[in-house]
Each structure stands twice: as C-alpha cells, then as structure tokens.
Amino acid sequence: PAPFVFPGSSLHDELQLLVKAGLTPLQAVQSATRSPAEFLHATKGSGTIEQGKFADLVLLDANPLEDIGNTRKIRAVILGGKFLDRAALDNLLADEKSFASAN
Numbered sequence: 001p002a003p004f005v006f007p008g009s010s011l012h013d014e015l016q017l018l019v020k021a022g023l024t025p026l027q028a029v030q031s032a033t034r035s036p037a038e039f040l041h042a043t044k045g046s047g048t049i050e051q052g053k054f055a056d057l058v059l060l061d062a063n064p065l066e067d068i069g070n071t072r073k074i075r076a077v078i079l080g081g082k083f084l085d086r087a088a089l090d091n092l093l094a095d096e097k098s099f100a101s102a103n
Contacts, residue, residue, distance in 0.1 A: 015068050025068045055081065 011032060018028040037047025046054050057078045062070035077084045084092070 012069075012072050015064075015071055019068045025065045028068055029064055029071075 015028045015032060018031060019025055023031070034043075034047045037043045044053075049055075049057070055078055058071075058074055059076040059078070060070055061073040061075045064070045074089065075086060077089060
C-alpha cells in the first residue's frame with residue numbers, strides 16, 4: 001500500500017485528474033471499469049453492467065457524466081450481492097477512521 005493513498009477516496013481524485021488532463025467524464029469512468037477488465041482479459045465477468053456479470057455497483061445521487069465530481073455523491077453500494085445504504089456506508093467509514101487512528 002502507498003502511504004496517504006486511500007482506496008476509494010484516491011479513485012475519485014484520479015478520475016478528476018483524468019478529466020482535468022483532457023479525458024471526457026465517460027472516458028474517465030471507463031478507465032476505472034471497462035478498460036481494466038479488458039486489459040486483464042476479464043470481460044466475461046466484469047467491466048460492464050450486463051446479465052450474468054458480477055453485480056458490484058456504486059449507486060450515485062448525480063450523473064458523473066455531467067460532472068466527474070459526482071462520483072463522490074454515493075447513495076448506496078451493492079457489493080457481493082449485499083446492499084449497503086448510506087447509513088451502512090457511513091458506519092463502515094466511521095469504523096475505518098477509528099481503526100486508523102488507533103494504529
């Protein structure tokens with residue numbers, strides 16, 4: 001792990017930097033979803049939203065194609081078939097913060 005690079009949070013920063021560098025918001029989102037699956041030859045199970053693929057999803061309150069910063073407006077997450085609403089996500093973040101400050 002890289003110091004001061006936090007999974008999740010750093011992805012939002014990276015997406016914003018990609019758009020600032022000239023990619024469209026769609027291209028930036030694809031660089032975090034479809035492109036890695038293609039590079040890893042893993043498109044049978046991931047990379048796009050299609051029937052029969054893994055259904056790990058981030059549900060947003062606003063469209064990231066209009067403003068890439070909207071990727072931070074997370075309403076819920078579906079991870080491994082489990083639905084995590086905003087309250088559950090906030091609890092996980094609080095647990096992580098308390099763990100990080102204890103170590």
